[in-house]
Amino acid sequence: xxxxxxxxxxxxxxxxxxxxxxxxxxxxxxxxxxxxxxxxxxxxxxxxxxxxxxxxxxxxxxxxxxxxxxxxxxxxxxxxxxxxxxxxxxxxxxxxxxxxxxxxxxxxxxxxxxxxxxxxxxxxxxxxxxxxxxxxxxxxxxxxxxxxxxxxxxxxxxxxxxxxxxxxxxxxxxxxxxxxxxxxxxxxxxxxxxxxxxxxxxxxxxxxxxxxxxxxxxxxxxxxxxxxxxxxxxxxxxxxxxxxxxxxxxxxxxxxxxxxxxxxxxxxxxxxxxxxxxxxxxxxxxxxxxxxxxxxxxxxxxxxxxxxxxxxxxxxxxxxxxxxxxxxxxxxxxxxxxxxxxxxxxxxxxxxxxxxxxxxxxxxxxxxxxxxxxxxxxxxxxxxxxxxxxxxxxxxxxxxxxxxxxxxxxxxxxxxxxxxxxxxxxxxxxxxxxxxxxxxxxxxxxxxxxxxxxxxxxxxxxxxxxxxxxxxxxxxxxxxxxxxxxxxxxxxxxxxxxxxxxxxxxxxxxxxxxxxxxxxxxxxxxxxxxxxxxxxxxxxxxxxxxxxxxxxxxxxxxxxxxxxxxxxxxxxxxxxxxxxxxxxxxxxxxxxxxxxxxxxxxx
Numbered sequence: 001x002x003x004x005x006x007x008x009x010x011x012x013x014x015x016x017x018x019x020x021x022x023x024x025x026x027x028x029x030x031x032x033x034x035x036x037x038x039x040x041x042x043x044x045x046x047x048x049x050x051x052x053x054x055x056x057x058x059x060x061x062x063x064x065x066x067x068x069x070x071x072x073x074x075x076x077x078x079x080x081x082x083x084x085x086x087x088x089x090x091x092x093x094x095x096x097x098x099x100x101x102x103x104x105x106x107x108x109x110x111x112x113x114x115x116x117x118x119x120x121x122x123x124x125x126x127x128x129x130x131x132x133x134x135x136x137x138x139x140x141x142x143x144x145x146x147x148x149x150x151x152x153x154x155x156x157x158x159x160x161x162x163x164x165x166x167x168x169x170x171x172x173x174x175x176x177x178x179x180x181x182x183x184x185x186x187x188x189x190x191x192x193x194x195x196x197x198x199x200x201x202x203x204x205x206x207x208x209x210x211x212x213x214x215x216x217x218x219x220x221x222x223x224x225x226x227x228x229x230x231x232x233x234x235x236x237x238x239x240x241x242x243x244x245x246x247x248x249x250x251x252x253x254x255x256x257x258x259x260x261x262x263x264x265x266x267x268x269x270x271x272x273x274x275x276x277x278x279x280x281x282x283x284x285x286x287x288x289x290x291x292x293x294x295x296x297x298x299x300x301x302x303x304x305x306x307x308x309x310x311x312x313x314x315x316x317x318x319x320x321x322x323x324x325x326x327x328x329x330x331x332x333x334x335x336x337x338x339x340x341x342x343x344x345x346x347x348x349x350x351x352x353x354x355x356x357x358x359x360x361x362x363x364x365x366x367x368x369x370x371x372x373x374x375x376x377x378x379x380x381x382x383x384x385x386x387x388x389x390x391x392x393x394x395x396x397x398x399x400x401x402x403x404x405x406x407x408x409x410x411x412x413x414x415x416x417x418x419x420x421x422x423x424x425x426x427x428x429x430x431x432x433x434x435x436x437x438x439x440x441x442x443x444x445x446x447x448x449x450x451x452x453x454x455x456x457x458x459x460x461x462x463x464x465x466x467x468x469x470x471x472x473x474x475x476x477x478x479x480x481x482x483x484x485x486x487x488x489x490x491x492x493x494x495x496x497x498x499x500x501x502x503x504x505x506x507x508x509x510x511x512x513x514x515x516x517x518x519x520x521x522x523x524x525x526x527x528x529x530x531x532x533x534x535x536x537x538x539x540x541x542x543x544x545x546x547x548x549x550x551x552x553x554x555x556x557x558x559x560x561x562x563x564x565x566x567x568x569x570x571x572x573x574x575x576x577x578x579x580x581x582x583x584x585x586x587x588x589x590x591x592x593x594x595x596x597x598x599x600x601x602x603x
Contacts, residue, residue, distance in 0.1 A: 069129030131253030179244030221246025350377030429592030
């Protein structure tokens with residue numbers, strides 16, 4: 001049974017600027033801990049005058065320091081925090097934060113417990129094998145590893161100590177090894193008020209409410225998401241922070257495999273913590289709820305992409321009260337791309353024809369942030385440029401039908417780029433799958449741009465390689481390997497899709513060599529080359545591979561009938577729903593990608 005060594009600090013009776021809800025917070029947190037199943041609590045309390053600097057330092061170093069491998073050390077602090085400007089180059093915000101001990105406020109009193117000192121001690125305990133958690137409900141707590149009353153005081157002159165800087169130097173320059181849940185960001189204040197008839201800190205009250213709602217399986221990410229929104233609906237400019245792994249089980253530190261992306265209901269509607277900073281490109285993207293017990297697949301569609309988050313709405317299902325009051329893990333199941341931005345130049349008549357054709361394509365627009373493509377018109381011809389593939393031959397432009405083919409060409413190139421650029425904002429699986437290329441015939445080398453260059457032999461033979469997909473995860477992954485050619489084709493023919501066991505590899509073409517050659521129509525002469533992108537998409541469940549098929553661009557036939565183009569600006573990553581054996585298919589799950597670029601050249 002896991003032992004939780006807990007230190008609960010609550011300070012209300014400061015010599016000046018007293019507070020009212022800190023001891024209540026500490027007692028409520030202790031009560032929560034004592035109700036948790038599967039743990040043995042070893043508790044020490046420091047309330048009011050007992051929370052001196054020496055007692056806090058000893059409680060952290062000795063009591064929490066008793067935690068060893070398989071144990072948890074929990075520090076819960078409710079009281080004043082403070083900050084001051086600093087020229088310390090290691091303080092990225094330009095400020096130093098600290099916890100205010102009971103005997104620190106009186107003039108000439110004891111130094112504060114500074115962030116550098118606290119963080120170093122907690123990390124040292126973690127390095128000895130314990131799982132370490134700090135919950136800080138005070139002002140400026142986001143950097144300290146409260147009408148409403150703020151839990152903060154101004155920095156006092158006697159708090160400058162030489163020891164704080166030297167303590168920073170004892171810690172290695174590595175990432176923090178403890179989990180920090182802070183009531184606010186470093187520059188903000190945390191608040192307390194009368195809540196439910198007693199004085200409480202908004203953050204402590206909200207976090208404990210979230211933990212009670214989620215139960216023993218709560219993760220740090222889910223608890224933080226609920227607590228943050230509960231604090232956010234107050235009128236105070238206070239934004240809680242989580243620093244540490246969001247997918248670990250609260251208090252235990254076990255990795256749960258939970259999705260890093262969570263859906264919650266906020267004052268603005270449904271919100272998922274995935275935005276432009278994570279690679280989400282346009283409204284219309286879809287996320288699937290990962291509810292193991294759900295009878296049917298539930299999907300949300302993004303209606304507004306923000307830097308850190310996105311607002312979404314349910315697709316074809318109606319949330320109930322239970323949905324609104326909790327947090328849901330989700331995974332991206334369809335990526336939306338902005339339409340390609342087509343610039344048309346040249347003769348006025350030709351420009352008008354092409355712009356009219358572009359206007360009816362969901363993959364194209366005459367402006368915006370999408371893939372920039374250019375169409376130059378003149379003399380009854382149109383030349384499309386801007387794609388990453390081989391140059392496209394000029395197309396006739398004398399009628400609306402010709403203009404439609406020009407728009408088809410642009411849409412085809414745009415879709416090819418969408419398939420090439422598929423990337424899951426959740427990188428957890430992407431980092432656990434690899435593509436390896438081994439030479440069989442012809443030379444192979446790597447460039448500074450990470451391209452793999454495979455050469456024809458001196459006697460003109462085509463290079464051959466063996467391509468493998470390696471699964472570095474602890475569970476099997478279903479993988480498909482796409483070949484995206486510079487003729488704007490995409491196909492999964494090299495590895496149509498199969499499960500790859502943990503620590504094992506799947507081999508393209510069932511182990512047969514992969515032949516690399518110039519496309520038809522290109523002469524094998526010195527300096528000639530072609531470029532292929534090999535992209536593996538790995539998922540926990542089977543995927544429908546039809547959206548990944550795109551024939552090479554051909555002006556004679558176009559590509560209007562290709563299934564990939566029928567999807568418009570969405571790239572879907574849904575389960576197939578089809579199995580010959582083994583029971584019903586599972587719903588959408590997590591996925592990731594990895595790519596290599598191969599240039600085949602004639603030396």
